[in-house]
Amino acid sequence: MKNIMEQKSGRLIYPILLFFSLTLVFNLNGQTPAGTKPAIHKFQIPADYLKEAANIPAYWISAYDEVNAFLLKTVKKGKVEVIGTSAGGRPIRAVFYGKARQGKGTTTFSGSLGYGDMRAYRGPDHDKTVYMGMASVHGGEFEGIVGMVNLISVIETGKDLRGKEWPEITAVVAKVDRLILIPIVNPDGRVRIPLRMETFRDTDFTVAEFLNTGGNAEGKITGWPQIKEFIPMDFSKPGFPGGYPNDAGVNVQHDDFFGNRQPETQALLDLTGREKPDVIINLHTGAVYMRMDRPICEPALHPAFDTLFRYVHSELGRKGLQYSKDPQIAGDPALASTGVFNLDGALNFHCGALSVVVESPSHSFDGVNEDGKPAGQSPDMLIDAQLICHQQAMKFLAETGGRSKWLPGRKK
Numbered sequence: 001m002k003n004i005m006e007q008k009s010g011r012l013i014y015p016i017l018l019f020f021s022l023t024l025v026f027n028l029n030g031q032t033p034a035g036t037k038p039a040i041h042k043f044q045i046p047a048d049y050l051k052e053a054a055n056i057p058a059y060w061i062s063a064y065d066e067v068n069a070f071l072l073k074t075v076k077k078g079k080v081e082v083i084g085t086s087a088g089g090r091p092i093r094a095v096f097y098g099k100a101r102q103g104k105g106t107t108t109f110s111g112s113l114g115y116g117d118m119r120a121y122r123g124p125d126h127d128k129t130v131y132m133g134m135a136s137v138h139g140g141e142f143e144g145i146v147g148m149v150n151l152i153s154v155i156e157t158g159k160d161l162r163g164k165e166w167p168e169i170t171a172v173v174a175k176v177d178r179l180i181l182i183p184i185v186n187p188d189g190r191v192r193i194p195l196r197m198e199t200f201r202d203t204d205f206t207v208a209e210f211l212n213t214g215g216n217a218e219g220k221i222t223g224w225p226q227i228k229e230f231i232p233m234d235f236s237k238p239g240f241p242g243g244y245p246n247d248a249g250v251n252v253q254h255d256d257f258f259g260n261r262q263p264e265t266q267a268l269l270d271l272t273g274r275e276k277p278d279v280i281i282n283l284h285t286g287a288v289y290m291r292m293d294r295p296i297c298e299p300a301l302h303p304a305f306d307t308l309f310r311y312v313h314s315e316l317g318r319k320g321l322q323y324s325k326d327p328q329i330a331g332d333p334a335l336a337s338t339g340v341f342n343l344d345g346a347l348n349f350h351c352g353a354l355s356v357v358v359e360s361p362s363h364s365f366d367g368v369n370e371d372g373k374p375a376g377q378s379p380d381m382l383i384d385a386q387l388i389c390h391q392q393a394m395k396f397l398a399e400t401g402g403r404s405k406w407l408p409g410r411k412k
C-alpha cells in the first residue's frame with residue numbers, strides 16, 4: 001500500500017474514540033527478529049476495526065485457510081505446490097500451469113547480459129513465455145488474492161466465481177507456455193488480520209491503513225511510509241504491527257535482498273531462478289484507481305514496461321476502471337510513477353523478469369479522485385480490474401513473445 005497518505009492528506013478522520021480494544025494473541029512458531037526462540041505476542045486492535053463486512057459475496061475468497069481449501073477443491077488442470085515456508089511456519093502455495101522451461105543455460109543471468117544473449121542463461125527453450133502473478137506480499141491487501149482466486153476459477157472452469165465468462169483470458173492462457181500464480185506470498189501477515197472482508201467506511205481509510213501498516217492500541221495509525229523506518233519491526237512493542245511484515249517482523253517487499261534474506265524472499269528467488277519468468281505482476285492495494293508502477297530495473301526493459309503499461313491501462317480505461325475512459329490517456333506510460341529499489345528490482349536483477357507492482361483500490365474505502373470525488377470502485381469492479389490486469393499482461397506476453405523477443409540476443 002502506498003500513496004494513500006499523499007492522496008488523502010488532510011483528510012484523516014478518526015472514528016469516535018474507542019476506549020476498548022481486542023487483544024489478539026499470536027504464537028510465533030518461526031524465527032523472532034533476533035532469530036532466537038519462538039515468542040508469544042499480544043496485539044491490540046480497537047474492536048470496531050475487526051468488524052467483518054455484512055453479506056460477504058461468495059466470490060470474495062481472501063483468507064489463508066479459505067484460499068487453501070479453494071485450491072484443493074478447484075485446481076485440476078494445474079498443479080498446486082508448496083514453494084516455501086513463511087517465517088511463522090506457514091506453507092506458501094503456488095499454482096502451476098503448462099510445462100516449465102527444460103534444460104539449463106551455461107551461465108548466470110549477469111553473465112548472459114555481459115555475453116549479450118539470454119540463451120546462455122535460460123537454455124535451449126529460452127523463447128518460451130512464462131507468466132507469474134503474486135499477491136499479498138502485504139497481508140492486509142486482499143484485492144490481489146481475490147482476483148487471483150477468480151483467475152484460477154476462470155482457468156479451471158471458464159468462469160469466475162460470479163459465473164462470468166472471460167473468453168479472452170481462456171484464449172490467452174492457451175498461448176502462454178507457463179503460468180505461475182501465488183495467491184498469498186505472506187501468509188503470516190494475512191493470518192494476522194482476522195477478517196475475510198473489511199467493512200466499507202466511505203472515504204475514511206483509517207481502519208484500512210491501521211490493519212495494513214499497524215498502529216497503537218487506541219487505533220491511531222502508524223502510516224505509510226513511516227512503517228518502513230523499522231525493518232525488522234519489534235513485535236514486543238504495544239499496538240498492532242499490521243499486515244506488512246512476516247512473523248519475523250520483515251516487510252519482504254523491502255527485505256535485505258543481498259544479505260540476510262527472509263524465507264518468503266528466498267522461496268521467490270529459488271522459484272524464479274528455476275522458472276525464469278518473463279513477466280511478474282506483484283499485486284498490492286493502495287491506489288484510487290488500479291495503477292502499475294515503473295520498477296527500478298534494467299534500463300533495457302523500459303520499452304517493454306511502456307508496452308505492458310499500455311496493454312493494461314488502456315483496457316482498464318475502456319472498461320471504466322481508470323480516471324479517464326480514453327484508452328490513449330489512461331494507457332499513457334508517462335503516467336506511471338517510478339518505484340524505489342525493492343522486491344521487484346531484486347527479482348529483475350536475479351532472473352531477468354520484468355517485475356512490476358500493481359496497486360489496486362481498496363474494498364474498504366473509496367479513494368478520492370482528481371475531481372475531489374469518491375472513485376466509487378465497488379468490489380465487483382475491483383475483481384474486474386484484477387482479471388483485466390492479468391488478461392492484458394498475459395496478452396502482452398503472448399503477443400510480444402517475451403524477453404527473448406524484446407531483447408534479441410547475438411546472432412549464432
Ligand SMILES: [Zn+2]
Pocket residue numbers: 001002137138141284285286
Ligand atoms: Zn503493499
